[in-house]
Amino acid sequence: MAKHVFVTGGVTSSLGKGIIASSLAKLLQARGLKVTIQKFDPYINIDPGTLNPYEHGECYVTDDGAETDLDLGHYERFLNISMSQANNVTTGRIYQSVINKERAGDYLGKTVQVIPHITDEIKSRMRKLEEQDDYDIIITEIGGTVGDIESLPYIEAIRQMINEFGKSRCLSIHLTLIPYLSAAKELKTKPTQHSVKELLQAGVQPDILVCRTEHKITKEIKRKLSLFCNVEQNSVIEALDASTIYDVPLLMLKEKLDRIVLKKLKLSMKIAPDLEAWKDFLGHLKNPTREVNIGLVGKYNELQDAYKSIYEAFVHAGAVNECKVNVKPIHSEALEVGDVEHQMKNLDGILVAPGFGERGIEGKLEAIKYVREEGVPFFGICLGMQCAVVEFARNVLGIKKAVSAEVSPRGKNQVIHLMNDQKNVKEKGGTMRLGAYDCKLSRSSKTAKAYGTTNISERHRHRFEFNNDYLDQYNGSDLVPVGINENTGLVEIVEHKSHPYFVGVQFHPELKSRVEAPHPLFSSFVKAAIEYRKNQS
Numbered sequence: 001m002a003k004h005v006f007v008t009g010g011v012t013s014s015l016g017k018g019i020i021a022s023s024l025a026k027l028l029q030a031r032g033l034k035v036t037i038q039k040f041d042p043y044i045n046i047d048p049g050t051l052n053p054y055e056h057g058e059c060y061v062t063d064d065g066a067e068t069d070l071d072l073g074h075y076e077r078f079l080n081i082s083m084s085q086a087n088n089v090t091t092g093r094i095y096q097s098v099i100n101k102e103r104a105g106d107y108l109g110k111t112v113q114v115i116p117h118i119t120d121e122i123k124s125r126m127r128k129l130e131e132q133d134d135y136d137i138i139i140t141e142i143g144g145t146v147g148d149i150e151s152l153p154y155i156e157a158i159r160q161m162i163n164e165f166g167k168s169r170c171l172s173i174h175l176t177l178i179p180y181l182s183a184a185k186e187l188k189t190k191p192t193q194h195s196v197k198e199l200l201q202a203g204v205q206p207d208i209l210v211c212r213t214e215h216k217i218t219k220e221i222k223r224k225l226s227l228f229c230n231v232e233q234n235s236v237i238e239a240l241d242a243s244t245i246y247d248v249p250l251l252m253l254k255e256k257l258d259r260i261v262l263k264k265l266k267l268s269m270k271i272a273p274d275l276e277a278w279k280d281f282l283g284h285l286k287n288p289t290r291e292v293n294i295g296l297v298g299k300y301n302e303l304q305d306a307y308k309s310i311y312e313a314f315v316h317a318g319a320v321n322e323c324k325v326n327v328k329p330i331h332s333e334a335l336e337v338g339d340v341e342h343q344m345k346n347l348d349g350i351l352v353a354p355g356f357g358e359r360g361i362e363g364k365l366e367a368i369k370y371v372r373e374e375g376v377p378f379f380g381i382c383l384g385m386q387c388a389v390v391e392f393a394r395n396v397l398g399i400k401k402a403v404s405a406e407v408s409p410r411g412k413n414q415v416i417h418l419m420n421d422q423k424n425v426k427e428k429g430g431t432m433r434l435g436a437y438d439c440k441l442s443r444s445s446k447t448a449k450a451y452g453t454t455n456i457s458e459r460h461r462h463r464f465e466f467n468n469d470y471l472d473q474y475n476g477s478d479l480v481p482v483g484i485n486e487n488t489g490l491v492e493i494v495e496h497k498s499h500p501y502f503v504g505v506q507f508h509p510e511l512k513s514r515v516e517a518p519h520p521l522f523s524s525f526v527k528a529a530i531e532y533r534k535n536q537s
């Protein structure tokens with residue numbers, strides 16, 4: 001029987017519930033337990049696929065094609081296991097299924113209400129992963145902050161689960177902020193007291209308090225929190241700001257978070273955590289022997305979360321190469337007003353990011369032209385690959401009016417066009433080409449060398465594709481398709497034959513990079529940047 005750990009947040013959002021949940025899961029996994037994590041988001045969208053990245057950061061895609069919250073990326077990166085649709089549930093999805101059941105007559109004439117129908121649906125989703133595998137522990141992270149009207153049904157569902165299954169099967173962790181008032185030179189516990197009161201009012205007594213703080217928490221503060229929040233003193237855990245999120249599992253180990261959880265859930269502590277691979281990674285990450293600067297050309301640069309997985313993939317790829325990767329955001333619109341050369345100065349590689357719509361496209365094309373001509377390593381992801389195809393058509397193949405149909409739906413030379421099965425799609429939610437697809441690589445390609453195989457599977461999220469009407473022209477040129485989906489003939493990868501490193505991929509490699517399995521394409525791109533820098537000096 002799986003045990004359940006619930007993680008809620010208090011005082012403010014962005015405290016890093018996902019990182020704490022992932023770190024705890026990592027420690028439990030390192031002790032030989034089978035652990036997974038799921039995220040419940042209290043918003044009414046069915047999934048974050050329709051959300052602007054400025055609203056909620058990157059949309060993370062799983063192998064089974066679910067468009068999910070970016071926290072699932074952390075879960076995968078930390079645990080080195082794959083998530084699925086079942087690991088991310090929203091209020092929209094909960095209501096949708098309750099309403100569908102009501103229409104089907106499943107409630108047998110009853111009045112359908114938040115309690116018990118919505119809460120029953122939440123509870124059944126909370127237990128869904130029990131059917132998927134024989135997990136020892138399922139960690140459930142509740143999005144948002146305790147006290148939000150939207151999260152009330154979730155807190156109520158937690159209360160009911162604890163009531164039904166008891167404390168040795170259900171545990172509640174509350175992550176909170178202990179702010180530091182510099183004028184008073186004091187850490188303040190009051191916001192936490194209030195937040196715990198909110199939880200108590202909803203009938204949930206937190207078993208463990210994890211306290212985010214910029215300064216060390218004294219015994220006295222722990223005692224105070226313990227007293228006012230009715231939590232055992234040794235279950236008040238300090239979560240000091242860390243220089244990298246990947247330090248957090250070790251910080252939590254030091255604070256004995258895993259031991260406290262195991263004790264409360266009455267589970268064995270006999271196996272000590274094996275964190276060798278994790279510590280090796282941290283060793284490499286913190287002791288780089290070299291450095292490169294990578295430009296990240298995108299249009300959502302104001303918000304780092306919009307490119308979360310790309311930033312993290314560079315951390316992993318940097319560590320395997322013992323190289324510090326400085327990622328410099330470059331706004332694609334800024335490149336449209338000229339001086340591309342100046343913006344590209346001192347960069348050892350350029351990644352052109354995924355994206356949607358017309359804004360900033362011309363800037364991306366300018367950046368690609370520059371790096372293609374100058375021999376600077378280039379990596380294009382999804383829209384970035386599509387832009388590379390357009391740029392090459394215009395400036396090398398001589399197709400002056402080459403466009404992507406996304407930008408010019410009526411353009412004559414659509415070297416990137418709408419996928420066939422997208423032509424009749426009207427609805428926006430969940431209708432792109434999503435999830436994992438196989439791809440066959442040309443044996444002689446740089447990409448195949450990087451992967452060490454010619455058969456790969458990668459995750460997708462797009463509507464447009466390389467137009468195979470132009471296949472012959474590209475095949476006879478320097479920019480060649482080297483990765484094909486054999487079932488559909490879709491071009492998934494293009495590579496420049498005579499450039500030191502110029503790779504565009506239609507899929508999202510960043511979604512599969514993990515601490516213990518860095519992505520081969522990020523790793524080879526960083527290698528190319530190291531090489532480029534060496535040759536410059």
Ligand code: GLN
Pocket residue numbers: 353354355356357381382383384406461462463464465
């Ligand atoms: N907008 C492009 C498409 O839909 C690229 C999508 C992406 O970069 N994820 O094909």
